[in-house]
Amino acid sequence: MTEPYFFDPLQLWRDAVSKLEKSTNERANAQLKAPGVARSLQDAATVSFGLQQAYAKLIENYLRQANLPSRKQIQDLAETLQRIEDKLDGLLPVAEGLQPSRTRRPPAAVAAAATATAEKTAARHSGGKARRTRGAGARKE
Amino acid sequence: MAATTGFSWPESPLTERLRQEVERSVQRAFKGLELAGAPPPQVGRSPKTTLYRRGTLELVHYRAQMDEVYRIPLLIVMAPTNKGYILDLAPGQSFVEFLLQHGFDVYMVDWNAPTMMERDLQLEDYVLDFIPECIRRVQQHSGEADVNVVGYCAGGMLSVLYQALHADSPVRHLVCLTTPIDFSKMDLFRVMSDEGTFDVDGFVERYGVIPASVISAGFEALRPATKMAGQIKLWDNLWNDQFVKGFRRMERWGDETLPLPGGYFRQTVKRLLRENALFKGTLQLGGERIDLKKIRIPLLHMVAQYDHIVPAGASAPLIRQVGSQDKEEVVLPGGHVSIAAGANAVKRAWPKLGRWLEGRSV
Numbered sequence: 001m002t003e004p005y006f007f008d009p010l011q012l013w014r015d016a017v018s019k020l021e022k023s024t025n026e027r028a029n030a031q032l033k034a035p036g037v038a039r040s041l042q043d044a045a046t047v048s049f050g051l052q053q054a055y056a057k058l059i060e061n062y063l064r065q066a067n068l069p070s071r072k073q074i075q076d077l078a079e080t081l082q083r084i085e086d087k088l089d090g091l092l093p094v095a096e097g098l099q100p101s102r103t104r105r106p107p108a109a110v111a112a113a114a115t116a117t118a119e120k121t122a123a124r125h126s127g128g129k130a131r132r133t134r135g136a137g138a139r140k141e
Numbered sequence: 142m143a144a145t146t147g148f149s150w151p152e153s154p155l156t157e158r159l160r161q162e163v164e165r166s167v168q169r170a171f172k173g174l175e176l177a178g179a180p181p182p183q184v185g186r187s188p189k190t191t192l193y194r195r196g197t198l199e200l201v202h203y204r205a206q207m208d209e210v211y212r213i214p215l216l217i218v219m220a221p222t223n224k225g226y227i228l229d230l231a232p233g234q235s236f237v238e239f240l241l242q243h244g245f246d247v248y249m250v251d252w253n254a255p256t257m258m259e260r261d262l263q264l265e266d267y268v269l270d271f272i273p274e275c276i277r278r279v280q281q282h283s284g285e286a287d288v289n290v291v292g293y294c295a296g297g298m299l300s301v302l303y304q305a306l307h308a309d310s311p312v313r314h315l316v317c318l319t320t321p322i323d324f325s326k327m328d329l330f331r332v333m334s335d336e337g338t339f340d341v342d343g344f345v346e347r348y349g350v351i352p353a354s355v356i357s358a359g360f361e362a363l364r365p366a367t368k369m370a371g372q373i374k375l376w377d378n379l380w381n382d383q384f385v386k387g388f389r390r391m392e393r394w395g396d397e398t399l400p401l402p403g404g405y406f407r408q409t410v411k412r413l414l415r416e417n418a419l420f421k422g423t424l425q426l427g428g429e430r431i432d433l434k435k436i437r438i439p440l441l442h443m444v445a446q447y448d449h450i451v452p453a454g455a456s457a458p459l460i461r462q463v464g465s466q467d468k469e470e471v472v473l474p475g476g477h478v479s480i481a482a483g484a485n486a487v488k489r490a491w492p493k494l495g496r497w498l499e500g501r502s503v
Contacts, residue, residue, distance in 0.1 A: 008155075008158060010162060014377065017370055017373050017374070018370070020366070020370070021366045021367060021369075021370035024365065024366035025364045025365065025366050025367065028362075028365045028366070029329060029363070032329055032332055032333075032362065033328060033329070033332055035332075035335075035337070035338070038332045038333065038335060038338050039337070039338045041333075041362075042333075042338040042339055045358075049347075053347070076257075079256040079257075079258070082256075083196075086194045086195065086196075089191065089194055099205070100205045100207060100208050100209055100210045100246075101208070101209050101210070102209075102210055102211065102212040102246070102283075102285065103209055103212070104207070104209040104210050104211045104212075104244040104503070105503060106499040106500045106502075106503065107499070108499075108500070109500070109503075
């Protein structure tokens with residue numbers, strides 16, 4: 001059943017957001033392929049990373065003056081601790097529960113095998129019945 | 142007043158819609174406040190044990206959920222740029238959980254942020270050391286000589302490189318998810334890494350380990366408006382708990398993009414993106430040329446039709462180039478991540494992958 005039409009400004013707004021997202025992405029992708037734009041972006045990124053590095057250097061100098069560890073020193077310490085933890089992990093026995101048996105068959109194969117078994121059983125039963133019938137007939141004869 | 146006079150406004154779709162919108166606005170206000178103080182969403186909750194960890198490399202084993210599992214263990218190789226929990230987001234939304242519930246014995250090569258000591262790691266380290274080491278450990282842990290491998294994105298590429306160099310490896314079947322081969326089709330990444338505008342050697346020299354912010358900025362540049370639009374959609378759907386949970390998990394995954402070792406990044410830019418060496422057959426690792434024809438094991442490649450990170454054209458040559466007789470490419474509607482997580486994956490990708498693997502895991 002289709003919903004009755006009525007003017008829904010919020011739905012229009014949602015559709016507009018999706019369309020704007022799509023068209024902005026497409027336009028940006030097309031522009032990024034132009035070598036001039038790519039170069040400008042790379043230049044902007046280089047300047048941005050350069051500024052970040054200069055700022056990081058400034059902070060590092062300040063922390064050294066204040067006799068405080070920098071983020072990098074703490075990271076190095078964390079990495080050292082991680083390496084020690086790795087080595088400890090290597091020494092610990094892996095504790096896991098009982099391993100399941102590795103005998104699982106695909107459902108299709110299980111179903112096919114079950115059908116085959118059922119058919120065999122049915123054939124055996126019908127064969128047995130037939131033999132019994134024949135035997136009874138022979139005795140009657 | 143209305144009750145005393147017996148008058149009530151007629152229930153038109155418009156009034157119903159307005160009432161719904163007012164309710165949602167109230168909920169948005171309350172839930173927005175809740176969200177501001179909420180802890181990060183839980184992810185990667187399938188029970189697991191870390192079997193091996195060496196720097197950036199981590200091998201985990203997920204605890205079996207069935208009494209009987211398939212004989213051949215399954216090793217998932219994740220892309221080094223992202224955490225593996227995208228494949229184990231939440232109960233009911235987890236590829237790993239799906240595999241466990243379908244009787245597979247699941248292992249995963251996951252990655253941690255590389256340290257400065259690992260700045261020089263290269264493709265050779267991943268293909269000739271990390272993956273073989275993990276396969277050996279899976280064999281040892283499972284007691285089985287054979288292993289099946291599923292590689293996602295760059296994890297698929299590393300698995301393909303490994304298999305091309307180890308024709309007699311214990312890997313019996315290979316599944317690749319959105320695996321790039323022809324990098325000339327990855328237009329935007331190529332533009333961003335163009336020799337004329339990007340000094341990769343200087344960049345690697347300066348940083349050593351490429352910051353995660355650079356990697357995620359590269360991904361975001363492919364769809365620059367999507368992050369902002371995502372925030373607007375989040376606000377619009379704040380009343381919807383399920384939407385918010387799903388959004389926050391994916392957002393967390395995106396925010397936890399991993400840094401990359403400079404050596405690996407340099408090779409990716411120079412050899413893969415600029416020279417397209419894997420597609421052209423000129424890529425050499427450990428002194429040996431990568432020839433995809435040497436891959437002869439059965440292979441399934443699942444490609445996303447609207448993948449903006451690895452476009453279908455970039456991944457399509459895999460099936461053509463491998464030497465396997467038993468090979469199949471499945472193109473599914475959706476994007477790069479929809480192969481691994483989300484409604485599309487639950488409905489289409491995982492069942493297809495499960496059916497392909499189950500007969501090949503005994």
